Amino acid sequence: xxxxxxxxxxxxxxxxxxxxxAVVVWMRLARVYHKIDRATAExxxxxxxxVAQFDVLAQxxxxxxxxxxxxxxxxxxxxxxxxxxxxxxxxxxxxxxxPARFGRGNHxxxxxxxxxxxxxxxxxxxxxxxxxxxxxxxAEQQQLLDLLRKLDRSLDRPTEx
Amino acid sequence: xxxxxxxxxxxxxxxxxxxxxAVVVWMRLARVYHKIDRATAExxxxxxxxVAQFDVLAQxxxxxxxxxxxxxxxxxxxxxxxxxxxxxxxxxxxxxxxPARFGRGNHxxxxxxxxxxxxxxxxxxxxxxxxxxxxxxxAEQQQLLDLLRKLDRSLDRPTEx
DNA sequence: ACCATCTGGTTTAGTGCTAAACTCTAGTTT
DNA sequence: AAACTAGAGTTTAGCACTAAACCAGATGGT
Numbered sequence: 180x181x182x183x184x185x186x187x188x189x190x191x192x193x194x195x196x197x198x199x200x201a202v203v204v205w206m207r208l209a210r211v212y213h214k215i216d217r218a219t220a221e222x223x224x225x226x227x228x229x230v231a232q233f234d235v236l237a238q239x240x241x242x243x244x245x246x247x248x249x250x251x252x253x254x255x256x257x258x259x260x261x262x263x264x265x266x267x268x269x270x271x272x273x274x275x276x277x278p279a280r281f282g283r284g285n286h287x288x289x290x291x292x293x294x295x296x297x298x299x300x301x302x303x304x305x306x307x308x309x310x311x312x313x314x315x316x317x318a319e320q321q322q323l324l325d326l327l328r329k330l331d332r333s334l335d336r337p338t339e340x
Numbered sequence: 341x342x343x344x345x346x347x348x349x350x351x352x353x354x355x356x357x358x359x360x361x362a363v364v365v366w367m368r369l370a371r372v373y374h375k376i377d378r379a380t381a382e383x384x385x386x387x388x389x390x391v392a393q394f395d396v397l398a399q400x401x402x403x404x405x406x407x408x409x410x411x412x413x414x415x416x417x418x419x420x421x422x423x424x425x426x427x428x429x430x431x432x433x434x435x436x437x438x439p440a441r442f443g444r445g446n447h448x449x450x451x452x453x454x455x456x457x458x459x460x461x462x463x464x465x466x467x468x469x470x471x472x473x474x475x476x477x478x479a480e481q482q483q484l485l486d487l488l489r490k491l492d493r494s495l496d497r498p499t500e501x
Numbered sequence: 502a503c504c505a506t507c508t509g510g511t512t513t514a515g516t517g518c519t520a521a522a523c524t525c526t527a528g529t530t531t
Numbered sequence: 532a533a534a535c536t537a538g539a540g541t542t543t544a545g546c547a548c549t550a551a552a553c554c555a556g557a558t559g560g561t
Contacts (some may be wrong), residue, residue: 198466201473205376212373213416215366216493220519231547241382248509255374260548262511267546283509283557303360312362314494315487316374320365323487326480327368333475334375377516381549409539421518425542428516442525444539 215311222307226300231256231264232273233300239274239287240297246284247276268293376472380463383468387461393434394461398438400435400448401458407445429454471473 220230224244228236231254238253239245245253265287268274273293276285289297312320381391389397392415398407399414406414412422426448429435434454437446445497450458 197478198424198470200478200481200485201470202466204473204485204488205469207485207492208369208373209377210416211488211492211495212369214492216370218495218521220477229546246509255371255378255557256547257549258510259512259550266511279509283555285510305363308366309359309362311495312365312491315491317358317361319490320361322483323491324361324365324368326476326484326487327365327372329480330473330475330484331368331372331375334372334379334472378549390516407539417517417533418519420520420542424517427541440539442527444525446540 181289215308218311219304219307220334223300224303226296227302228296228300232268233304235261235264235268236273236289236293237299237301240289240294240301243288244286246286247278250287376469379472380465380468384461384465387457387464389457389461392421393429394465396422396429397434397450397454397458398462400403401450401455401462405447406450407440407447409445411448 219233223230223233226233234254235250238250238312242249242253247261247265248258250260251258254261265274265276269276272290272295275286275288275290278285376392380394384391384394385392395415396411399411403410403414408422408426409419412419416421426435426437430437433451434457436449436451438449439446476484
C-alpha cells in the first residue's frame with residue numbers, strides 16, 4: 180500500500196493542534212449521532228419501521244409527488260438504495276409509485292395506511308428526539324443549531340481545505 | 341453569526357415549539373454526520389478501508405490487547421458486528437486474535453501490516469476531518485465540543501424523558 | 502425520421518449492522 | 532467431581548447502504 184499524498188501544507192505546530200481538536204469534535208459528534216440513532220431505531224420498532232423507512236415516510240408525507248431522485252437527494256442516499264427501500268414499502272402498502280404523466284421519473288405518494296402510520300410515528304419520534312435534547316436549554320440548542328448550520332453549509336462548498 | 345429563529349414566535353416556549361426545535365437540531369446534526377461520514381468513506385477507499393475497519397484499526401492500535409467486548413463497547417456496535425469485522429480483517433492480515441491466557445476473551449493486536457496501514461491512514465483521515473471543520477474557528481469548535489459533550493453525557497443517564 | 506445521448510430508475514455484488522439464537526468454557530454451587 | 536450458570540464469542544437471517552453495471556424512455560441534433 181502506498182503512502183497517501185497529504186495536503187501540501189507546512190507542518191506548523193498549531194496545525195497539528197487544530198487537527199487534533201477537529202478530530203475530537205468529530206468523534207464526539209459521531210458518538211452523539213450513534214446514540215440517538217440507535218435510540219430512535221429501537222423506538223421505531225414499536226411501529227414496525229426502520230429509521231430509513233421512517234425517513235421515507237416523513238419526506239414523502241411532507242412533499243407528496245416528489246420523485247425518487249429528489250427523495251434520494253433529500254435523504255443523502257443513492258438512488259439504488261431508495262429504489263430498494265421503496266420496493267419493500269410499496270409491497271407493504273405504505274407508499275405508491277406513479278409514473279410521471281410527462282417527462283420521466285416516478286412520483287411518490289403515501290397510501291392511506293402510509294399516512295396513518297406517519298401520523299402516529301412522526302409525533303412519537305419528535306417526542307423522543309426532544310427528550311434526548313432536553314439536557315440542553317433552548318438557548319444552547321439554538322447555539323448548537325447555529326454551529327451545525329454553519330458547518331453544514333461549508334460542507335457543500337467544493338473542498339476548500 | 342446571526343441567530344435564526346427556530347420557530348414562529350407564537351410557539352416559543354411551548355411544548356410544541358421545544359419539540360420542533362429539537363427536531364430541527366437533530367436533522368441538521370444527522371445531515372452533517374452523513375456528509376462527513378460519506379467523505380471519509382470515500383477518502384478511505386484509497387487505503388482499501390471501510391470506515392468501520394478504520395475505526396477498528398484506530399481503536400486496536402490505540403489500545404492493544406483490548407478484548408472484542410471492549411472494542412464493541414468503544415465503537416458502540418454489537419459484538420456480533422465486531423466478530424464479523426475481525427473475521428475479514430484477520431483474513432486480510434491486519435489484526436490478530438489471541439485467546440486470553442487466563443480467564444476468557446480474545447485479546448486483539450495489530451499485525452505489522454495493520455500497524456503500517458494505521459500509520460498512513462490515521463493522519464490522512466485526521467487531515468480530512470480537520471479540513472471539513474475548518475469553517476469553524478477554534479473557539480467555535482470548542483463551543484461545539486462543549487455542547488456535544490454535555491449532550492452526550494446526558495444520553496448515558498437512564499431515560500429522563 | 503433516425504440515431505446518439507442523457508438520465509431516472511433498476512439490478513447485483515459486497516459490506517455493515519442488528520437482534521436473537523447458539524456454542525463453549527470459566528468459575529460456582531452442591 | 533458433576534452439574535449449573537454466566538459471559539465472551541460466533542452464527543444466522545434480514546434490512547440498509549454503496550458502487551457499478553444495466554435498462555429504457557426522453558431529448559435533441561442532423
